Amino acid sequence: MKLLIYLILLVFVGTSHAHAWEDFYILKPGQLHFERTVSQKFSHFSQSDCRSRIPQITCVVNPAQNPQESRQCQEDSSSAAAALEKIHDILPPKLQKVFCGLDVIYIENELESLAYAGIIQADAQGNVRGSFMGIRRALVEQNYDATSVLGWKEQKAFGIKAPPFVHLPEGPRVDVTLPASLSxxxxxxxxxxxxxxxxxxxxxxxxxxxxxxxNLSEWNPEEFKKLTPKDGSWSALSWKNPLEPLPEQKFPLWSKLCFYGCSEQLGLEDIEAFYHQLNPTNFVSTYAAVSPFEDFAESLTFAVMAEHDDFQYLIQTPYASYSLEAKWRDSGPKKIWMQDFLNRDLKYPSPLK
Ligand SMILES: [Zn+2]
Structure with a gap:
């Protein structure tokens, strides 16, 4: 977790290196390499019809050691497009447009995490040139339901190691219904x-x-803690600095919250107290409390899902039950900030090709 934030921040301060972590990559121009299939190479490449790009940028790949490695799209790549087109069709137009800025969607034959995304940072001012994402192939082909996948991930925070995507009875129970019951x-x-x-x-x-x-040139948490959120930014709503929530959003068990590569982690004995402590904060989900970046990604996802009445996200512990979609609907300033953001004339990465 701490490493993740470190990597994000290094990018903010203009390091010349490429960085990667479990969920997001930031590359420099010239560092994204892949070879499309023959049929993809010869098809017309649309810059404006975001849906028609999907079969052209879908790329089934074997595992790579690092994000800069050259990757060969397998011949059956376009067959994975139908599942993505179905998701495209239910997303709001502002999110549909993200497909137009993607250079490639890797469908990973093997991947430890669920998915990742990345951008190509064009210059020190932070302008974004291209973007890409990767998804575990099983999630594209097997229509896993949200309860299984999100429940499996939630239980990771409590040290539960279960095969994908099994949801064990000793952990918190997660029950998610997505709009139109999509996967x-x-x-x-x-x-x-x-x-x-x-x-x-x-x-x-x-x-x-x-x-x-x-002094952000090397990893020193004390230096990063000197940073403050810019007035009016998303960060200012919940975060004191990139590493710590505001005092009123911090809770005792927050320091043990960790999903990947953890030195310390919550245990089964913390389940009841953890959700009791998380509930009064303005973090919409467990993962949102991890960092400002996950806070934003989770909150935007809730904003998009909550546009549909049939969206439900319930967490149950042995003694309590928490409705996260109701928490989002009552979340005041964060909900308003996100609605304003989604109404903005948003910037999108321009694809490399
Ligand atoms: Zn994320």
């Missing part, structure tokens, strides 16, 4: 697109306050 893929794509829109539009924005010296 987990709907939620996952909205979440990843939200990361792309965050970076392309500087929704999260931290600055070094005037009169303060912030």
């Amino acid at each position: 987990a893929l709907h939620y996952i794509i909205a979440h990843e697109f939200a990361h792309i829109l965050d970076f392309a539009n500087s929704a999260n924005n931290f600055i070094c306050p005037e009169g303060v010296t912030c």
Whole structure:
């Protein structure tokens, strides 16, 4: 978790390296390499019809060691497009347009996480040139329901190691109904697109306050904690700095919240207290409390899902039950901020080709 934030922040301060973490990549121009299939190469490449791009940018791939490796799209790549087109059709127009800025959607034959997204940062000012995403192939082909996938992920935070996407009785129970009862893929794509829109539009924005010296050239949490959220940014709603929530949003068990690569983590004995403590904060979900970036991605996803009356997201512990979609609908300033964001004339990455 801490590493993840470090990597994001290094990008903000203009390092020349490419960085990767489990959920988001930031590459420099010339670092995204892939070879389309023969039929994709010879088809007309649409810059404006975002739906028709989907079969052209869908790329089934074997695992790669790093995001800069050259990747060969397998011949059956376009067959994965139908599932993505179905998700495209239910997304609001502002999210449909993200498909137009994507250079490639990797359908990963093997992937440890659920999905990831990435951008190509064109210059030190943070302008975004192209973008890409990757999804675990099973999620595209097997129509897994949101309850199984999101429940499996939720239980990871409590140290439960179950095969994908099994939801064990000893962990918190998650019950999710997505609009039109679509599969987990709907939620996952909205979440990843939200990361792309965050970076392309500087929704999260931290600055070094005037009169303060912030030495961000190497990893020192104390230096990063000197950054403050820019007035009016998404970050200012819940975060004191990129590493810590505002005091009124922080709760005792927050310090143990971790999903991947954790040195310390919540355990089964924390379930009841954790949700009791999370409930009064303005974080819409467990994952939203991890970092400003996940806070934005989760909140945008809730904003999009909650446009449909049939959306439900329930968490149950042995003694309590929490309706997250109701929490979002009552979330006041964050809901308003997100609605304003979605009404803005948003910036999109321009695809490389
Ligand atoms: Zn994420």
